[in-house]
Amino acid sequence: MNTFLPYTLAGGALVILGLTGFILHRHLIRRLLAFNLTGSGCFLVMTGLAQQGQGVDAVPQALVLTGIVVAVSATALALVLIRRWYHLTGLTGLPEDIEPELQQGDNPAEGKTQGAPH
Amino acid sequence: MLSWLTEGPSLLPWLVILPLLWSILSLTAGQRLQPLIATTAVGLILLATLLVLLQWLQRGDHFYSLGDWAVPLGIRLRLDGLALLLLLLTSGITSVCTLHAGRYLQEYPRAKTYFWPLLAFCWAAMNVIWLSADLFNLYVGLELLGFSAVGLVALTGEKKALAASLRYLYAALLGSLAWLLGVALIYGHQGQLDISSLALTFTDSISGQAALALMTLGLLLKMAAFPLHSWLPPAHASALPPVSALLSGLVAKAAFYILVRLWLEMAPDNLTFSAAQLLGALGAAAVFWGGWMACRQQQLKMLVAYSTVAQLGYLLLLFPLTTGTGEEATRLAWEGGWLQLTSHALAKAAMFLAAGNLVLAMGRPDLPGLHGAGRYLPFSLLGFGLAGVSLMGLPPSGGFMAKWLLLQSALLSGQWWWILVLLSGSALSAVYIFKVYQQCYVESDNPDRFRQPALVLDLSALALALLALALGILSAWPQWLISTALPGGAA
Amino acid sequence: MIDLLLALTLPLVALGVLLARELFRAVVMFIAFGLLMALVWVRLQAPDLALAEAAIGAGLTGVLLLDALGHLRQPHPPGQPLRSLLPLLTILALVLAGALGLVLLGALLEPxxxxxxxxAEVALHIEASGVAHPVTAVLLAFRAWDTLLEVAVILVAVVVGLALRFSHDDAAAESRVSSPLLQGMLSWLLPLMLLVALYLLWIGSYRSGGAFQAAAVMAAMLVLLRLSGQQLPGQNHPLLLRAGLVGGLGTFLLLGSVQLLQGGAFLAWPEQLAGAFILLVETALTFSLALLLYALFEASPAPARKGHPPRTGDQPS
Incomplete structure (x- = not known):
C-alpha cells in the first residue's frame, strides 16, 4: 500500500500551504484559491490515509466526491458575494483588512470606485 | 394512538423532509402562495416535533437507520433528551421568527422572495445537526447551515451586510476545513464515522488528539468563541431582525452542541483537566470581552450582538465544571449549561426582534436615536427589558436558574474562579442593558418621527421574552429532559 | 517513482498558485493544479474522483474564477501578493503552520x-444495494442521506446567487456575439456532449461515472451555449427553470419517501427495484445538477452597465 503514502503526505503539505495562504492573503479571490487548495489537501489525506490501511476504499472516495461538490458550491457562493461587494464598493478585500477607517462607515466607497468597470 | 406512538415508525426523518419540501415549494410557487405555504409548513413541522416528543416519551432514546443500512456502513439519526430539547427550541423559536418575518419583510419585497427558501434550508440544516450521529454527515450539515445563514445575512444586498456575510462565510469555510481534516484523520485511523461507535474504540493516540484539536478549533471558530469571535457581531447586527434572532438564538449554538457531543460523548477520556480549564478560560475571556465591547457600542444591534459573544462564553464553562468534578457537580453543571443555552436562545431571539422593532419605530439604528422611546413605545421596550432580565440572570428568569446551577456546581467542585466570571458577567450585562434603557428615557424634542410597529412584531418579541422569563419558574421539566442525556449515564 | 514525483509536484504548484504575482496567473495555475489532482486520483485508483476533479474541481471552478476575474479589475498594484504590513501576523501564521505541520506529520505517520x-462491509452489502459500482452504492444507497443534503447545499448557493442579482439584469438584455461558425460547430458538438453525459450517467451503475460527472459535462454544454449567445430552451420561462433547479432534490425526496410512506425507512429503496430507483434518482439529479451547476455560473451578479448604477439593495419604503 505504499503508493498511497506520498500522496497522503502531499495532502498534509497542501493543507499547511493552503491554510497559511488563507490567513495571509487579503484579496478575497486569492483566499478562495487558498481555501480550494486546503480542501484538496484534506481530500487527499482522507483518501490516502484510509487506503494505506485498508486498500482501495469506496467510502472515502464517495465522501470526497461530496466534498468536491460542496467546495465548488462554496466557491460559487463566495464569488457571488465578492462580485456584488466589488460592484458596490470597488474593493476586492474586506474593509477591515484594507483600511481600518472603512469600519466607521459613512460611505467611504465613493473615492474608491475608479477600479469599477465603466 | 398510543400503540402507534410506541410501535409505529419513528418520525425523525420528517423533521428534515418537511423543511426541505417547504424550500422546494417556496422556490417554485408564486408570491401570493408563499404565506399559505409557510403557514402550512410551519404547522406541519411543529406537529411533527410534537409527535416526536410524544414518541420519545413512550420509547425513550432511540436510533433511526436511514435506508435501513446499519452502521458502520450506513448513517443513523439519534434522538435523546438533548437532541429533543434542541429540536423543540428550534421549532419554537423559528416559528416565532417566521411570524415576525411575515410582517417585517413586507417592506423588503426583493429580499422576501428568497428569504423563505433560505429560512427553510436553515431549519432543515439545524434539525440535521441535532439528530446527526455521524462525523461526515455533520460536515455536510454544517456546510448547509453555514451557507444558508450566510445567504440570509447577505439577503438585503447592502454594503454592510455583504462585508459581514463575506467575513462570516470565510470564517465558516475555515472552520469546516479544520473539521474535515479531523474527520479524515479519524476515518483513516479508525475506519468508521459513527460517533457512538467511535466512543467505544477511541484511543489515546497522536492522530486522535490531533483530530480532536483540529475539530475543536474549527468548532470554536464557528461558535465565535474568544478570540475567534470577530466575524459574529457584524454578521448578526447587519442582518434583518428575524434573521439576527435566528442566528444568535439558534445557529450559533450548533457548533457548541457538536463540541459537547465530541468531547463528552465520543472521547470523554481524552479531555484532560488542563484542556477543560483552557476551554473554560476562553469562555471567561469571551464573557469579559463581549460584555465590555457591548458596553462600548453605539449601535443598538451591535450591542445586542456583542452580548451574544459574552453569553456564548458561559456555555464553555460546561467543560471545566463537568471534567473530574464529581457526580453532583457534574450534574448541576450539565443542567445549568444547557439551561443557559435554552434561556439565552429564547432571550436573545426576543431581544433581537425587539431591537429590530425599536429601530424600525425610531427610524435610527444608533443608541441616541432611542431618545424618547420610553414615552411612545412601552410595548417594544417591555419585550427588550424582559429579555434583558434573563440575560442579566435576575430571578425568576431562566438565565437566573442557569447561572444559579452553574454557581452551585463551581462551589461544589471548589473552582471558585468561575464564580467570579459568572458574577462579573452578570454585572457587565446589567450595565449594557441599562445603558439602552437610559437612552430610551431621555426626553426627545421631536416626537413626530415615531412609528408604531405592527402589533404582531411586538407580540412575537414579547412571547419569546416571556418564555425566557418563565423558564426559571418552570425549569423542572427541561432540567429533567437535559438530565436524561447526562453523559456517562444517570439516565 | 512517478508517485513520488507527482506528490512532490503538487505542493510546488500550490505554492505557485499562492505566490503568483498576477491574479490571472494564479487562477491559471490553479486550473493546472486541478488537472494534476485528476492525475493523482487516477494513481490513487479513484477514477470517479479523477473525472469529477477534472470536470468540477478544475473545469467548473476554473470557469467560475476566470469569469469573476473578467468582472474584477485590480484596484491594488499587482505586486505584494502576501500581507506585508503586518510582520507580526506573518510570523505568527508561519509558526502556527509549522506547529500544525509537525502535528499532522506525526498523525499521518502513526501506524x-x-x-x-x-x-469489506461495502463488498458484503453491495449486492443488496441495487448497483454494482461501490462508489455509486455508497453515494446513493449506504450514505444517500449525505448526497441528499449535498444537493441541498448546491441549491442554497444558487438561491443566494439569484437573490443577489441586480434587479435590472435580465438575461434577455445581454446580447453576446454570435457567429454562424460557432453555432454550426456547436450544433454537432452539443449532441456529442449530451451523449457523453448520458453515457456517464448510465455507466455509473457498473463502473466509474454517475450523476455528478454527467451533470458537469452537461453544465459545460450549457455554459458553451450561453457563451455563444444562444437562447437557452426555457430561458424565458422562469417557472420551468425553477422547476428544473429543484427537480433533482424533489425527485430524491419523493422517491426516498416511497418506502417511508409504506412504513419502511426513509431512503430505503424497494427490494426488487433498487437499481431502477437509483437510476431514476440519478437521472433526475443529472439534469437538475447540470442546471444548478450552470446556474452557479449564470446567477452571479453581472456588472452594472452605463447609466444603470447598481441598486444598493432593498431600502425600507
Missing part, C-alpha cells in the same frame, strides 16, 4: 489500526 474494515 493505522482501524477497528472496522469498511471496504
Amino acid at each position: 493505522l489500526q482501524p477497528s472496522v474494515n469498511l471496504p
Whole structure:
C-alpha cells in the first residue's frame, strides 16, 4: 500500500500551504484559491490515509466526491458575494483588512470606485 | 394512538423532509402562495416535533437507520433528551421568527422572495445537526447551515451586510476545513464515522488528539468563541431582525452542541483537566470581552450582538465544571449549561426582534436615536427589558436558574474562579442593558418621527421574552429532559 | 517513482498558485493544479474522483474564477501578493503552520489500526444495494442521506446567487456575439456532449461515472451555449427553470419517501427495484445538477452597465 503514502503526505503539505495562504492573503479571490487548495489537501489525506490501511476504499472516495461538490458550491457562493461587494464598493478585500477607517462607515466607497468597470 | 406512538415508525426523518419540501415549494410557487405555504409548513413541522416528543416519551432514546443500512456502513439519526430539547427550541423559536418575518419583510419585497427558501434550508440544516450521529454527515450539515445563514445575512444586498456575510462565510469555510481534516484523520485511523461507535474504540493516540484539536478549533471558530469571535457581531447586527434572532438564538449554538457531543460523548477520556480549564478560560475571556465591547457600542444591534459573544462564553464553562468534578457537580453543571443555552436562545431571539422593532419605530439604528422611546413605545421596550432580565440572570428568569446551577456546581467542585466570571458577567450585562434603557428615557424634542410597529412584531418579541422569563419558574421539566442525556449515564 | 514525483509536484504548484504575482496567473495555475489532482486520483485508483476533479474541481471552478476575474479589475498594484504590513501576523501564521505541520506529520505517520474494515462491509452489502459500482452504492444507497443534503447545499448557493442579482439584469438584455461558425460547430458538438453525459450517467451503475460527472459535462454544454449567445430552451420561462433547479432534490425526496410512506425507512429503496430507483434518482439529479451547476455560473451578479448604477439593495419604503 505504499503508493498511497506520498500522496497522503502531499495532502498534509497542501493543507499547511493552503491554510497559511488563507490567513495571509487579503484579496478575497486569492483566499478562495487558498481555501480550494486546503480542501484538496484534506481530500487527499482522507483518501490516502484510509487506503494505506485498508486498500482501495469506496467510502472515502464517495465522501470526497461530496466534498468536491460542496467546495465548488462554496466557491460559487463566495464569488457571488465578492462580485456584488466589488460592484458596490470597488474593493476586492474586506474593509477591515484594507483600511481600518472603512469600519466607521459613512460611505467611504465613493473615492474608491475608479477600479469599477465603466 | 398510543400503540402507534410506541410501535409505529419513528418520525425523525420528517423533521428534515418537511423543511426541505417547504424550500422546494417556496422556490417554485408564486408570491401570493408563499404565506399559505409557510403557514402550512410551519404547522406541519411543529406537529411533527410534537409527535416526536410524544414518541420519545413512550420509547425513550432511540436510533433511526436511514435506508435501513446499519452502521458502520450506513448513517443513523439519534434522538435523546438533548437532541429533543434542541429540536423543540428550534421549532419554537423559528416559528416565532417566521411570524415576525411575515410582517417585517413586507417592506423588503426583493429580499422576501428568497428569504423563505433560505429560512427553510436553515431549519432543515439545524434539525440535521441535532439528530446527526455521524462525523461526515455533520460536515455536510454544517456546510448547509453555514451557507444558508450566510445567504440570509447577505439577503438585503447592502454594503454592510455583504462585508459581514463575506467575513462570516470565510470564517465558516475555515472552520469546516479544520473539521474535515479531523474527520479524515479519524476515518483513516479508525475506519468508521459513527460517533457512538467511535466512543467505544477511541484511543489515546497522536492522530486522535490531533483530530480532536483540529475539530475543536474549527468548532470554536464557528461558535465565535474568544478570540475567534470577530466575524459574529457584524454578521448578526447587519442582518434583518428575524434573521439576527435566528442566528444568535439558534445557529450559533450548533457548533457548541457538536463540541459537547465530541468531547463528552465520543472521547470523554481524552479531555484532560488542563484542556477543560483552557476551554473554560476562553469562555471567561469571551464573557469579559463581549460584555465590555457591548458596553462600548453605539449601535443598538451591535450591542445586542456583542452580548451574544459574552453569553456564548458561559456555555464553555460546561467543560471545566463537568471534567473530574464529581457526580453532583457534574450534574448541576450539565443542567445549568444547557439551561443557559435554552434561556439565552429564547432571550436573545426576543431581544433581537425587539431591537429590530425599536429601530424600525425610531427610524435610527444608533443608541441616541432611542431618545424618547420610553414615552411612545412601552410595548417594544417591555419585550427588550424582559429579555434583558434573563440575560442579566435576575430571578425568576431562566438565565437566573442557569447561572444559579452553574454557581452551585463551581462551589461544589471548589473552582471558585468561575464564580467570579459568572458574577462579573452578570454585572457587565446589567450595565449594557441599562445603558439602552437610559437612552430610551431621555426626553426627545421631536416626537413626530415615531412609528408604531405592527402589533404582531411586538407580540412575537414579547412571547419569546416571556418564555425566557418563565423558564426559571418552570425549569423542572427541561432540567429533567437535559438530565436524561447526562453523559456517562444517570439516565 | 512517478508517485513520488507527482506528490512532490503538487505542493510546488500550490505554492505557485499562492505566490503568483498576477491574479490571472494564479487562477491559471490553479486550473493546472486541478488537472494534476485528476492525475493523482487516477494513481490513487479513484477514477470517479479523477473525472469529477477534472470536470468540477478544475473545469467548473476554473470557469467560475476566470469569469469573476473578467468582472474584477485590480484596484491594488499587482505586486505584494502576501500581507506585508503586518510582520507580526506573518510570523505568527508561519509558526502556527509549522506547529500544525509537525502535528499532522506525526498523525499521518502513526501506524493505522482501524477497528472496522469498511471496504469489506461495502463488498458484503453491495449486492443488496441495487448497483454494482461501490462508489455509486455508497453515494446513493449506504450514505444517500449525505448526497441528499449535498444537493441541498448546491441549491442554497444558487438561491443566494439569484437573490443577489441586480434587479435590472435580465438575461434577455445581454446580447453576446454570435457567429454562424460557432453555432454550426456547436450544433454537432452539443449532441456529442449530451451523449457523453448520458453515457456517464448510465455507466455509473457498473463502473466509474454517475450523476455528478454527467451533470458537469452537461453544465459545460450549457455554459458553451450561453457563451455563444444562444437562447437557452426555457430561458424565458422562469417557472420551468425553477422547476428544473429543484427537480433533482424533489425527485430524491419523493422517491426516498416511497418506502417511508409504506412504513419502511426513509431512503430505503424497494427490494426488487433498487437499481431502477437509483437510476431514476440519478437521472433526475443529472439534469437538475447540470442546471444548478450552470446556474452557479449564470446567477452571479453581472456588472452594472452605463447609466444603470447598481441598486444598493432593498431600502425600507
